Amino acid sequence: MRTLLAFLALILSTPILAQSALPPAPYADRQISDPVLERKAKALMETIRCLTCQSQSIADSNASMAGDMRSQIRERIMAGEQPEHIRAWLIERYGDWVSYEPTADPVxxxxxxxxxxxxxxxxxxxxxxxxxxxxx
CATH class of the missing domain: 1.20.5 (Single alpha-helices involved in coiled-coils or other helix-helix interfaces)
Structure with a gap:
């Protein structure tokens, strides 16, 4: 009986243990102070698919993965990187599926x-x- 109770306690506590203690990404929900750069970042974020939600762009998603991706995009935009290069990097890292824009590969x-x-x-x-x- 004790073993069964210990097993149930372990199973029921798993979701609590799964919560991340990491702080959110710095620019996940904070906009860039320069409105031109923020517009570039926002336009790119609206064309990138959330890997967790799959039916939303990272601009609309509240998932922590989407927040991390938003932060990375904003940080790269502030560093002077062009949105096309960031998109290429995201596609290289996560695959063609991450982009809402269709590709024209011969396959x-x-x-x-x-x-x-x-x-x-x-x-x-x-x-x-x-x-x-x-x-x-």
Whole structure:
């Protein structure tokens, strides 16, 4: 019985132990004092996907990972780095999925071409049916 109670106490205390004691990133929720730089950072943040939420940009997410990414972007912008270089760094670090902007890699061309091919095939089938109905 004691073993069972100890096991239950351990299981129930796990979420408490999982809380991070780390402070939030310095620029996670603090804007850059220069409005031009903040606009650049904000525009970039709106095109980067939150890795935790997956359906929100890091500009809209409250996840700690999104806060860390916002802080990194603001710090790099303040250091004079261009948003395109920061985006490339984030894609290199986290993969193409992190960016909301689609890529045009040759591997993905079938995905872009398949809808056009299916629409063309559908139009050909529709034309054939219309011709058959006219003959009857």
């Amino acid at each position: 993905l061309w079938p995905l872009w071409g398949a809808p056009l091919l299916l629409i063309g095939l559908g139009l050909l089938l529709l034309r054939g049916r219309i011709k058959r109905r006219r003959r009857q």
